[in-house]
Amino acid sequence: MSQTDIFSVLQTGLTQAGSVQTPGETHGTLTGMLCINNEVSPAAAVDDVAGEQLGQALDALREMTLEGLFDPDLSFRPLLPDDDTVDLDTRVAALARWCGGFLYGLSFFGDFNPAHLSAEVREVLNDLTELSKAELTAEEDGDSAEGDYAELVEYVRVAVQMIFLECQPKREGPQTRETLH
Incomplete structure (x- = not known):
């Protein structure tokens, strides 16, 4: 399944399940x-x-996410609405909710302690917290706003890789993962 297919199936499935x-x-x-x-x-x-x-779709999303996180080429990408079919305001709101979900996921098990992380990663967590409140303002429109949004998505992508690499136990040798089919 492609990322676009997974997004669509998740959207339909979550709506049918009555999930918010x-x-x-x-x-x-x-x-x-x-x-x-x-x-x-x-x-x-x-x-x-x-x-x-x-x-x-959730199983495919898990595998796709892990492949991206473990990829030495840092291919992880957050699952967001398609830039070509969804307006900027909706995409900014989706990015904010993605960041909020990410922060919730970090704390889900109850033993996440940012104090044990590097100062750089703690700063990134603060940035993600601020991004979880992001919204498009009336004066932000056009090409510069699109460019700003693209930069934020890239920042989130790299920030998540940094957090993943710091939170996962250190491994001997190359960090690879077998793909399950």
Whole structure:
């Protein structure tokens, strides 16, 4: 499943399940949980998993997320609405909810303590907290706002990699992961 397909299936499945979560928020939650425990079940990131198709999408999302997080080329990408089909205001709101979900996912197990992290990663966590409140203002519009949004998405992408690498136990040798099919 492609990231666009997963987004669509999640959106439909979450709506049918009566969940108030968005696909991005769900992915953010799952990503935060995986930063702490990369063995977590994807169903833990959703209020209520109903339906086989939603379960399959969550499994595919978990695998795609872990592949991106473990990838030495840092290919992780947050699951957000498509830039070409959704207006900027909606995408900014989705990014904010993604960040909120991510922060929730980090704290889900109850033993996450930012004090044990480097000063740089604590600063990144503060930035993500601020981004979870982001919204588009009336004076922000056009190409510069689109560029700013793209920079924020890239910042989130890199920030999550930093957090993941610091939270995961150190490994001997190359950090690779077998792909499950």
